[in-house]
Amino acid sequence: MTDLISRRTAVLGPNMPTFYERPIHLVRGLGVHVWDKDGREYLDCYNNVPHVGHCHPKVVDAIARQAATLNTHTRYLHDGIVDYAERLTAKFDHDLDQLIMVCTGSEANDIAIRMAHAVTGKVGIISTDNTYHGNTHLVTQLSSRKPPIGGYAPYVKRVPSPDTLRPLGGSLAAQGKTFAAEVQGAIDALEAEGHGFAGFMFCPVFANEGLHDLDREFLQPVVDVVHRAGGLLLCDEVQPGFGRCGSHWWGHDRMPIAPDVVTLGKPMANGHPVAAVVTRPDVMAAFRNAFGYFNTFGGNPVSCAAATAVLDVLEEEELVQNARIAGNELKANLASLDHRLIASVRGVGLFVAVEIEQDGTPAAQDAAKLVEAMKDQGILMGRTGRHANTLKFRPPLPFSNDHAAQVAEVLNATLGKL
Numbered sequence: 001m002t003d004l005i006s007r008r009t010a011v012l013g014p015n016m017p018t019f020y021e022r023p024i025h026l027v028r029g030l031g032v033h034v035w036d037k038d039g040r041e042y043l044d045c046y047n048n049v050p051h052v053g054h055c056h057p058k059v060v061d062a063i064a065r066q067a068a069t070l071n072t073h074t075r076y077l078h079d080g081i082v083d084y085a086e087r088l089t090a091k092f093d094h095d096l097d098q099l100i101m102v103c104t105g106s107e108a109n110d111i112a113i114r115m116a117h118a119v120t121g122k123v124g125i126i127s128t129d130n131t132y133h134g135n136t137h138l139v140t141q142l143s144s145r146k147p148p149i150g151g152y153a154p155y156v157k158r159v160p161s162p163d164t165l166r167p168l169g170g171s172l173a174a175q176g177k178t179f180a181a182e183v184q185g186a187i188d189a190l191e192a193e194g195h196g197f198a199g200f201m202f203c204p205v206f207a208n209e210g211l212h213d214l215d216r217e218f219l220q221p222v223v224d225v226v227h228r229a230g231g232l233l234l235c236d237e238v239q240p241g242f243g244r245c246g247s248h249w250w251g252h253d254r255m256p257i258a259p260d261v262v263t264l265g266k267p268m269a270n271g272h273p274v275a276a277v278v279t280r281p282d283v284m285a286a287f288r289n290a291f292g293y294f295n296t297f298g299g300n301p302v303s304c305a306a307a308t309a310v311l312d313v314l315e316e317e318e319l320v321q322n323a324r325i326a327g328n329e330l331k332a333n334l335a336s337l338d339h340r341l342i343a344s345v346r347g348v349g350l351f352v353a354v355e356i357e358q359d360g361t362p363a364a365q366d367a368a369k370l371v372e373a374m375k376d377q378g379i380l381m382g383r384t385g386r387h388a389n390t391l392k393f394r395p396p397l398p399f400s401n402d403h404a405a406q407v408a409e410v411l412n413a414t415l416g417k418l
Contacts, residue, residue: 029054051267052313062309080304094258101299105238105265106134118290122196128161155195157186161209180221199232204251210385211353235259246324246349269306319397323349333408362387
């Protein structure tokens with residue numbers, strides 16, 4: 001292990017991130033489990049990329065068969081991208097019936113912002129102050145992980161993110177209107193400074209902000225503010241999309257709102273690098289007229305075969321319904337735990353958060369210890385939120401009620417030892 005870490009640092013460079021203080025060396029995955037080089041099994045409660053389960057045989061077979069037949073790009077005609085696009089967009093409402101396929105969520109979000117620029121002729125973009133939308137130069141301007149060199153661009157405004165325990169406006173009831181007022185203030189500033197307002201980019205479950213409890217009408221005041229100002233709603237579904245919320249295929253349908261642009265990524269092809277931007281024909285036309293965009297690998301036949309297989313599995317194995325059932329079970333089991341460090345348990349479908357506090361103060365160190373200790377007990381999870389004190393459970397969708405019970409039992413025992 002030490003030798004591999006040294007070799008990794010030597011060839012990949014410093015500060016190349018790994019999970020955990022004592023990283024694990026994974027060699028195999030299947031379903032909701034992964035195994036390390038010593039044969040130890042872990043229950044994966046973190047990774048949303050293997051959406052229908054690690055190494056699902058139907059996805060593996062689709063990739064292998066297409067790779068053995070043909071792989072090229074979309075400047076040649078092929079059925080795969082058209083068949084897939086028709087099938088995927090049929091799962092959207094609000095005239096969201098055209099798409100661009102790319103390779104990563106970062107690329108998708110970059111295009112979404114440029115679509116807002118093309119439609120409005122303006123450049124100002126708004127996001128929350130505790131979010132992440134990717135790592136291209138453009139979307140890095142929105143993300144809060146590390147400030148860009150030279151600081152944030154003046155055409156980007158970041159508004160306070162919603163919060164469960166410390167809601168904007170002083171109460172959960174007031175939070176929606178307060179959030180909308182913050183967005184309106186940012187719009188006014190962008191217009192006054194000459195940048196103009198192009199769009200608001202957001203995750204519909206505010207995942208990186210901490211997956212906070214928000215009523216279904218929370219976003220409506222923001223929708224009104226954004227559209228009244230002529231901007232676009234840019235909805236990042238990379239984490240909540242493809243049924244993770246359990247009640248709906250898309251996080252925006254759960255709220256419910258009608259975005260102008262939707263971006264998709266990580267879970268789209270179960271680990272094969274596939275992402276997309278879905279939008280209305282008028283928005284697509286504006287983008288295509290303003291930018292000469294082409295992506296060599298986006299929408300290639302192998303990627304389309306993998307993404308199509310994911311849709312097959314989601315439907316055949318009823319995994320969206322399972323996300324609702326197993327997610328409710330996981331949330332209930334975690335909510336039943338009685339420990340002084342647990343300040344809040346919340347979530348949607350198979351996306352559950354447990355906020356850790358010590359005497360009313362965010363306890364990031366305790367959260368980090370819990371993540372590390374749970375790994376040592378065979379449970380992989382992560383943490384998120386403004387203070388990195390919120391445990392994040394985001395397993396592959398074949399996760400079961402038995403797995404939910406296992407997680408709660410191990411977390412309860414781990415809390416008892418902390």
